[in-house]
Amino acid sequence: MMSRGTALTLAAALAVGAVMIGGNGPTTLTAQQGYQVSRTPEGHPDLEGIWQVINSAEANIQDHGAELGVAPGRAVVENNEIPYQPWALEQQQKNNANRATTDPARNCGYPGVPRIMYQPFPFKIVQTQDFVGMYFEFGHHIRFIHTTGMPHHEGIPFWMGDSRGSWDGDTFVIDSKNFTENTWFDRAGNFHSEELHVVERLTRTGQDHIRYEATIEDPKVFTRPWKMSMPLYRRVEADAQLMEYECFAMQVFDGLWEDLEKIAEEGGIEGANQ
């Protein structure tokens, strides 16, 4: 893996990644024996349901030990290796040091892609003829992944990227670009630029499991494409329900506005002018 240069094409990365799933991947999730996937009327595997990860990738997508309030965990990144360019590794370390105040998702911004997929909150997938919809408990965020062959928008950046979906056999492939540089991959400051290109692959491997993979490409920040993978687990409770984690609203009511009022009381209203 180390010898690969930046010129490596995404297709090659995917091909190599697919081979690696057999042994080296952080989550070797192969299809359960005898499993027959249920299908939509269009004949595609049925991805519908409420899904959630069971990991601590939200805290750190690489190997990490426990911190107060943070579960320890092994990497979801292949070989625990994010191939930063030297300047970018320094930036990541700065981000990590300042993460308590500068993590965009912790400040209730859009978590971005793929981070929204492995936050510790459930999300719902629905499939229609024209799109796959993902509805997230966190912040009421939505991803509509169009499957009609409609091209990407040109020149409009999105925090959550601009996603298009297609089927590669029984795998749902999401191609996302037109990102902003404003989101991180986790709370540990792993980051990207606006040239981020994410290819996600969702494959049903059992009644209650999806294998989720994301290949990350960003020539401004990394020396080569890299990949993460993890299982998505079905929330099998009979009364499973997306509720609300309105991050921004809670921040406004419980934090931001009170901070402003406190600043005003202390006579520092100018401080709130910025």
Added chain:
Amino acid sequence: MKARRFGFILGAVVATLLLSAPPASAQFGGRFADVERACPELLDFAAFHKCALEKMGSFTTPPRTPAGKPDFNGIWRATRIAQDIEEIMPGQYGAFPHMNSLIVEPADGKIPYLPWAAKVRIDNEKNFISPTAACLPVGAMRWSYSPVSVTGHRIVQRPNEIILSMERLHTYRIIPFVGERRPLDYSVKMWEGDSRGHWEGDTLVIETNNIFDRVWFDHIGTFVSTDVKLTERITYVDANTLHYEETVEDPKVFSQPWKIGKAFVRSNVEGLSRMDLEDTTVEYCDSEIHHFFNVGQKLWRGYESVAPN
């Protein structure tokens, strides 16, 4: 302050139009006339409501799901905005033109506040920032007429649930049909409430409780208590028009139940991508909140903060 509020709304609309490029006549009516409708008075809400009720049941050939239920899947556009859901006079709010009241019951088109609540409403408008202008979530009660509705509301219908969404502040409501799960405890409040759907013939009925009481119906302070119950009824009037009725019951705030009546019209703009547009960012919202704070507006903190002793 007011101009800024409008700028926010119009900014979102303009950004949306740039993406989808419908004709300039798209706003609030111009393009609705291009299809023949059973009840054509889309912007006279009382007349539309009356017509739709009179013709209820006479349109029997809506698109249907394999199970035979009316199929609401698609993108629908509202016909009104949320600034003030009673009648808007020209000049009353900046550049807004005349708009009829969305309220079809009582017949005078006015919200039937209890006397104390009418006073609180006026204080609210004067002293508090409108919750959605601070990017707080659009509540269930104003889903049907929220401002970026020019771009459409998406309905996704499954055999056991309905999902209503719209671009504005990335709002969605997931509505299972009755019997799918037990209601949430009364103490749990959510911006979109806890909803259940059922069919009455070809009408979809949605009942919603557990609503967080920090949402206004408009930008001028119309509020509810946490006891509020919403009942929405959605019915095809013709192949391209839905009748939407919302009944609001909250005896703590209103002297009687009241109703909104309006149309949803099928969006005939091709492509679904407009819904992708992200309405707001947290930076934008933070700066709005700082702005409102600095012009002396406060954050409205719900029914309990205004309830009479």
